[in-house]
Amino acid sequence: MKKVFRKIHLWLSVPFGLLITLICFSGAMLVFETxxxxxxxxxxxxxxxxxxxPLPMDKVVEKVSATLPDSVSVTGITASSDPERAWQVNLSKPRRAxxxxxxxxxxxxxxxxRAPFFMTMFRLHRWLLDSMRPDGGIFWGxxxxxxxxxxxxxxxxxxxIIWWPRTKKALKNSLKIVANKGGRRFWYDLHVAGGMYTLILLLVMALTGLTWSFSWYRIGFYKVFGVETTQSGGRPGGENHERKPFPSFANWQKVYEGLKELNPDYKQISISKGSATVSFNRLGNRRAADRxxxxxxxxxxxxxTLYKDADAxxxxxxWIFSVHVGSWGGLATRILSFLAALVGASLPLTGYYLWVRRLVRKSGRKANVQLKKAA
Structure with a gap:
């Protein structure tokens, strides 16, 4: 049985190894982008x-609106509980401006x-630097x-399956990285022990990441958790991009003050036309918010609509995003995800080294046999 899985491991790793390295490395670079x-x-x-x-929100909107062209309008404001953090003002265009x-x-x-380096890492991680086709063609990246x-x-x-040890002693030895018994032993230990230490995190990141790649997988993944997917209808408050008269923002300050009073432990409050969200600095789903x-x-x-009462x-x-980037457990899980992604990037490289070395040694043995026969 192990021979079959060894073949599967090898012939999937050889063609996809470098791609896996690029995906894992670029993902690691994005963990601490903020x-x-x-x-x-x-x-x-x-x-x-x-x-x-702070100035009242309507005054802030007024000052910002005075600097915008007629085709662009303010769609919302995000205020942090940290008095030193600047407020973020969202604009109608371009997208996510x-x-x-x-x-x-x-x-x-x-x-x-977004900094060019992190934009490159993001596009590499998601699409191998490819771009979506305007004509709706295949998004190859x-x-x-x-x-x-x-x-x-x-x-x-x-x-x-290949390297799982049969005894506790063998398991203990397989989790060690020995650096004083030659290069081959070191790289072998790094490959095996690195894979064992990071297996769970890498599997979790891969399985959650696939939800952004294939719609059929996303639908099936959601169904596992009893969730039916629906087409998004756009973000609240951002559907109308026409400039509105200034009085439409007049009550944002009133809403902001009311939400602060209701939620003294808030992390940030975001307000747009007719809707607002309050998020908290808690572990778990980092995108959780009361609406x-x-x-x-x-x-x-x-x-x-309180987050605790929202449906799945x-x-x-x-949750998928928080688990994928490792933010669900705070700084500790982010550091672990960062290290796991770096190890994941190294696994194909150490695997290539071991494979090529084995091919060279095998070729050398065949050559020696042929020389002996000729002699």
Whole structure:
């Protein structure tokens, strides 16, 4: 049986190994993107001086709107519980555009732009730097990444079957990396022990990542958790991109103050036309949020959907993302995911080394046999 799985492991690893390395490495680079960007561009994300009180949201919107062309409007504001963090103001276009504003002075600090390095890593991780076809043609990059990730699942499973030890003593030895018994032994130990230590995390990241690659897999994955998928109807509050008269923002401050009072332990509050979300700095689903609707004319809260009361379809997408990037358990699980992804990137490379070395040695033995026969 192990011979069969050894063949499966080898002949899936050889063609897809380099792709797996690129996917894992680029994924590792994205784990701490936010922290790196906030460190490198602190002046964008944080205010210079904390004032006695932020400006009312309608005043902030007014200042921002005065700088925008007629075709662009403000669609929402996100305020953090950290008084040093600048407010993020979302714009109607381009897609997902936003700027950061000093809420104490109304000064625009700058536009959010993903750093070229992280944009490259993201496109490499998701699509191998490919782009979606405007004519709806085959998205080859996305398909190749999905296929390589699916093959990675079989490689991991076959690998653990091949190298799983029969005794506790053998298991203990297989988890050691010996560096003083030659290069081949070191790389072998690194390949086997690295795979064993990171198996669960790599499998989890691969299985969740596949939901972004194949619709058939996503539907089946959701059904496992009893969730029926539906087509997204767009993000709340972002469907109308026409410039609205300034008074339409007049009650955002009232809603903001009311939500702060209701949720003293909030992480951030996001408000848009007629809707608001409150998120918390808790472990688990990092995209979990309580949702509110309000009357834009009066600022009166008209509806509340608490995260704990939401159905599974409203939770699973956030859980998939949180588990995939390792953020569900805070800093500790993110560090583990980062290290696991780096080890995952190294596994095909150590595997190639061992495979090529074995081929060379096998070829050498055949050559020696032929020389002896000739002699």
């Amino acid at each position: 922290e790196v960007m906030e460190l490198c561009r602190r002046g964008l994300y944080y205010v210079e001086k904390v004032g006695p009180a 936003s700027i950061y504003v000093d809420q104490y002075t109304g000064v625009i600090k700058g536009k959010y732009e 996305k398909m190749i990444v999905g296929t390589a990730t699916l093959m990675f699942v079989f490689v991991l499973i076959s690998g653990i 509110y609707t309000f009357n834009p004319r009066t600022g009166e809260i008209t509806g509340i 379809s409203g939770k699973i997408r956030g």
